[in-house]
Amino acid sequence: MPVRQKDAQRALELLQQYRSKQGSAEEDRQLTQSLDRVINVFQSQLFSALLGKNILHNK
Structure with missing residues (x-):
């Protein structure tokens, strides 16, 4: 099943929201x-190119 661009964008948004709620405790x-690594992959030019458009690249 191919990844749709809007699904990838939504996944990125959810990851960023979840990341912002993480505490600073050592176990976190x-x-x-x-x-952070997954978010960086989603924002990479390579990932965007694989989806066919540059919609996730926010740098």
């Missing part, structure tokens, strides 16, 4: 770092 650090 690994989760926060993992979320």
Whole structure:
């Protein structure tokens, strides 16, 4: 099943919302770092190119 651009955009928004709610406790650090990595992938030019448009690239 192909990834639709609007689904990828919504996933990015949800990840960013979840990331902003993470605390600064030591046990949250690994989760926060993992979320940051996934968010960066979603915002990358390569991921956007694979979707066919540059809609997720916000840098």
